[in-house]
Amino acid sequence: MAAAWAQNIWLAPQEHDVASIGAAASILRGLQRNWGAYLPDHVRRATLIEARLPPLKPKPLVFPQAAPTAHLGAWTLLGARRLLASPTQSSPWINGQPLFVEDRAGPPSRAYLKLWEILALLGTWPQPGERCLDLGASPGGWTYALAGLGAAVVAVDKAPLDPAVAGMKGVTLRQESAFGIDPAAEPPVDWLFSDVIAYPARMLTLVRAWIDTGRARNVVCTLKFQGPTDHEAAEAFAAIAGGRVRHLFHNKHELTFSWEGK
Secondary structure, eight states: OOOTTOSOOBSSOEEEEOSSHHHHHHHHHHHOSOEEEOOSSOHHHHHHHHTTSOOOOOOOBOSSOOOOOSOOEEEEEEETTEEEEESOBSOSSGGGOOOBOOOOSSOSSTTHHHHHHHHHHHTOOOOTTOEEEEETOTTOHHHHHHHHTTOEEEEEOSSOOOHHHHTSTTEEEEOSOGGGOOGGGSOOBSEEEEOOOOOHHHHHHHHHHHHHTTOBSEEEEEEEOSSSOOHHHHHHHHTSTTEEEEOOTTOSSEEEEEEEOO
């Protein structure tokens, strides 16, 4: 599993001795234009360096919108005269932190933000009329976001949905256990979503059943670790062909798995 817990990986780090603020800025400008600063220390000096670089003011995404594709590097100061810089990084966002124009009125919880984040990273999301199954849906944060895209959402949870979400166009509630559903007996879905609170090993069995039966074209689910991290289960998820496990900015002690079928 390739550093699933890393929010942002610096892919080509290099160290430089810098005699002055101007020298540090000159090195960075010579490598490329767009830089995001990571400033855990030497903040005043780093801020002065940052002021000499081309301004970088990313606009918050208005979902649905894919993550930015502009080239972006990262830098920091290891000491007052020691620069660490990487012209490339794994995240499309500064320090791996996405910015969204948030919906503070509609969703019953803030869980929708991690859904937005993974779909923005994937660069794809449910289209109007596509069929989504949202397992462990209550109170309805993910269902709200999916229905807002125009998708047909079957929300599965023993608990009820927030009334405003339950009344949205295209939303159907099945008050039953997500683990009691037999994928082989279900019609195919374009997207299988799950934010169920369950042990990762149990979630792994569920996800494999949906993939193996060919009933889900795309899968997005959260791996929630209750107590110690189950690294074995996380590695098993990462080993699924076509899948990826990553720690999102909006994840807590959890990972997000995504899978796209052929």
